[in-house]
Amino acid sequence: MLLLLLILSFFLLALPFLLGAVSVCLVFTKRRKIGLILVGLDVLWISFLLFEAHLNKRSPTGHFARWCMGDGTVVQEVDDQAEDLRASASLPQIQNWAVEIMRRYDSKRLKTAGEASYWSFGSVKLDGSEISPVVSNIWKEAESPEVSIMLSDGKPECVVLASYEKGMLFGDANFISPIQAPNYQKKVVPGVYTYATYK
Secondary structure, three states: OHHHHHHHHHHHHHHHHHHHHHHHHHHOOOOHHHHHHHHHHHHHHHHHHHHHHHHOOOOHHHHHHHHHOOOOHHHHHHHHHHHHHHHOOOHHHHHHHHHHHHHHHHOOOOOEEEEOOOOOOOOEEEOHHHOOHHHHHHOOOOOOOEEEEEEEOOEEEEEEEEEOOEEEEEOOOOOOOOOOOOOEEEEEEOOEEEEEOOO
């Protein structure tokens, strides 16, 4: 979807430059007035696109502008997901749920379902009955994420919601994500991160 938007943005942005080249050529021919009119329209079109990109960073031109500034599609997706999560009224509920899940794991009162998938940052997969409906509602992908607990020396660090290369980490306010480059992460609030892996 994002790739399609970037292709559309490219054509939306390439069209004014193509029109600009034709306009400049016309200015130096007998059709000078038409060329000047087209140059004016071209300047207006480019100004509109830049203004739209500034107002709405998730519009096709906004995505293209962010890409031109060095934010690839994966970075944009992670940043947008962090922004959506930060604005969500359910964020404190989910973080509190995660802290409770880790407390219950520590006291051995949590149902688990074996090891987490190889691509997850989690270690122990949660049983489906342990997953709060609030957690299921935040995932925008068609497929629900795998929910697991990240362990460090046998102790729970955070709850991981992962869907292969993308995910979220929910810990207490003191949790700091261990994810490092070349992977990308974005801090949502203290103890909560969104991420993408490059595998």
